[in-house]
Amino acid sequence: MAERPENRVFGKRAQQHVVILASGDKIRHMTIRPWMAAATFCFAGMFTVGYLAATSYLVLRDDLIGATMARQARMQHDYEDRISALRAQVDRVTSRQLLDQQVVEEKVAKLMQQQLALSERHGKLDALLNRADTDGVSGDMPLSDARSLTEDRRADATGAINAIMGSTGGASKKSAALAYATTGESVADRADRLFSRVTLSLKDLEHDQIGRIQSLTTGASETADAIQTILRRTGFDVAETTIEDRQDDIETGIGGPFVEPEAFNDPFEESINDLDAALERLDTARRTARKLPFGNPSPGSGITSRFGNRTDPFLGRLALHAGIDFRVSSGTEVRSTGAGTVVVAGRNGGYGNMVEIDHGNGLTTRYAHLSRVLVKVGDHIEAADTVGLSGTTGRSTGPHLHYEVRRDGKALDPMRFLTAGMKLTTYMN
Numbered sequence: 001m002a003e004r005p006e007n008r009v010f011g012k013r014a015q016q017h018v019v020i021l022a023s024g025d026k027i028r029h030m031t032i033r034p035w036m037a038a039a040t041f042c043f044a045g046m047f048t049v050g051y052l053a054a055t056s057y058l059v060l061r062d063d064l065i066g067a068t069m070a071r072q073a074r075m076q077h078d079y080e081d082r083i084s085a086l087r088a089q090v091d092r093v094t095s096r097q098l099l100d101q102q103v104v105e106e107k108v109a110k111l112m113q114q115q116l117a118l119s120e121r122h123g124k125l126d127a128l129l130n131r132a133d134t135d136g137v138s139g140d141m142p143l144s145d146a147r148s149l150t151e152d153r154r155a156d157a158t159g160a161i162n163a164i165m166g167s168t169g170g171a172s173k174k175s176a177a178l179a180y181a182t183t184g185e186s187v188a189d190r191a192d193r194l195f196s197r198v199t200l201s202l203k204d205l206e207h208d209q210i211g212r213i214q215s216l217t218t219g220a221s222e223t224a225d226a227i228q229t230i231l232r233r234t235g236f237d238v239a240e241t242t243i244e245d246r247q248d249d250i251e252t253g254i255g256g257p258f259v260e261p262e263a264f265n266d267p268f269e270e271s272i273n274d275l276d277a278a279l280e281r282l283d284t285a286r287r288t289a290r291k292l293p294f295g296n297p298s299p300g301s302g303i304t305s306r307f308g309n310r311t312d313p314f315l316g317r318l319a320l321h322a323g324i325d326f327r328v329s330s331g332t333e334v335r336s337t338g339a340g341t342v343v344v345a346g347r348n349g350g351y352g353n354m355v356e357i358d359h360g361n362g363l364t365t366r367y368a369h370l371s372r373v374l375v376k377v378g379d380h381i382e383a384a385d386t387v388g389l390s391g392t393t394g395r396s397t398g399p400h401l402h403y404e405v406r407r408d409g410k411a412l413d414p415m416r417f418l419t420a421g422m423k424l425t426t427y428m429n
Contacts, residue, residue, distance in 0.1 A: 107195045128275055132216050206268055213271040220278035223427050227285040234420045235407070236292060236361070286428060293338035293357075293365045294421030295383050297403050298390070301326040304400060307413040313397050322411035323366070323404035330399040332390040334367050337403075337417070342379045342387075351402070352394020355387045361407075368402035369394050 020029040231237065305325040312319040336357055343364070344356035351368035355375060358364050371391025381387065392399045405414045 111195060111198060128213070128216070128272065128279065131279055132220065132275075210268055210271050213268075213275045217271070217275045217278045220275070220282045224278065224282040224285045227282075227289055227424060227427050230420045230423050231285070231288060231292070234292075234416050235412070236288070289424055289428065290383060291339050291359055292363065292417070293336075293340075293359055293405055294417050294424055295335065295337035296418060296421065297334055297337050297365075297367060298326040298328050298332065298401050299335075301328050301332075301401070303327070307411075307415060314395065320411075322406075323368075323402050324414050326390075326401040326403065328390045328399065328401050330371050330389070330391045332401075333386045334370060334388045334390055334401055336367075336381045336383055336385045336387050337365055337421075339382045340365075340380075342375050342377050342381060345373050345376050345379075347393075350395035352396060353388065353391065354394075357381055357387070362409075364406045366402075366404040366406070368404070369396045369400060 018029050018031050020027060022028075228237075303324055304327045305321055307324055308321060309318055310321045311317065334355075338357070338359050340357040340359040342355060343358045344354060344366075346353065348354040348356075348368075351366065353370040353373050354366055354368045355370065355373055356364055356366045367387055369390070369392055370388040371393060372389040374386055374388050375381065390399060390401045396402075403414055405412045405417055
């Protein structure tokens with residue numbers, strides 16, 4: 001390679017290099033100018049930089065990819081941990097909700113059972129209250145107040161059940177959950193609180209009912225005792241008429257196999273049975289009293305002659321007056337003093353026109369000196385029914401009513417029955 005002489009271009013010295021290539025007989029030469037050297041140098045630099053960049057990229061790419069994958073793995077792991085934590089939290093919440101729901105359902109079931117028992121008791125109690133009201137038995141609390149109290153307590157129980165069920169169902173769950181979150185009260189806590197309130201209310205109601213029943217039982221027993229005492233003083237016992245009362249029940253068509261009575265440990269059931277027995281005893285005593293001649297054959301009329309020995313108005317000597325005489329004018333209505341069957345209706349010796357009524361248990365009553373008989377033999381007569389009109393037929397000195405009470409044919413003092421009847425008026429209703 002040789003250098004050419006320097007050329008001057010526009011007064012500048014230009015440096016040129018000649019490259020000679022010899023290959024056998026062939027000789028080639030190439031002039032390298034400065035700009036070509038600069039371009040070649042730039043290209044080589046760029047190539048070197050690109051090569052180094054490519055090499056660095058290839059070398060670092062695996063590290064970058066590995067770092068990226070590691071970062072993504074860490075992010076995925078963090079997400080999975082967060083999701084697991086959320087799932088665990090959801091499981092805990094769900095488990096608590098299921099537990100709360102189970103507790104609430106148990107509470108509601110118990111309340112439903114108590115409400116059903118309360119309804120059954122209300123039915124039994126209402127029937128006995130109606131019966132006691134019909135019989136005129138009263139206690140410490142009016143019957144209307146007792147029914148109102150029972151209805152109020154039943155409404156409280158129903159409202160509590162609806163409140164508990166409403167707090168666990170449908171859209172109200174979310175609002176209830178938010179409310180409990182702010183107040184710190186769960187559904188189960190609310191159910192326990194409502195259940196406790198209703199249970200106390202039901203126990204108070206049961207206590208009030210038992211107290212009311214015991215009061216009615218005491219009133220019915222006292223009334224029955226008073227009636228029985230009056231009946232015994234007149235020579236009758238309620239037990240003597242219970243057989244006929246049973247016959248009346250048999251005619252209505254009841255029966256069934258005999259089964260030993262069930263033993264009740266429930267105070268409410270025992271009090272119900274006691275009240276039922278007391279009311280039945282009272283009804284029996286009143287039925288007995290209604291069948292006996294305790295009425296007045298001529299209400300408002302004065303008595304002119306009593307039962308016992310007296311001077312006979314026709315013979316002028318001592319004689320037994322077997323009844324009592326009432327001062328009445330002719331044509332006055334004469335009423336039966338008790339229920340029974342007519343066994344005599346017509347003329348009967350010195351009695352004149354007479355009506356005799358059989359009241360059962362050997363007890364009869366006679367209504368004599370009637371001007372007119374309004375019944376016939378075999379008629380069934382209720383107490384206070386008109387049996388005839390007063391007059392002066394038979395062995396009589398003037399218009400009056402002769403009234404007798406006989407048992408097994410023996411004359412008894414009618415004043416005992418009239419006095420007993422006036423006392424019984426208070427208890428018969």
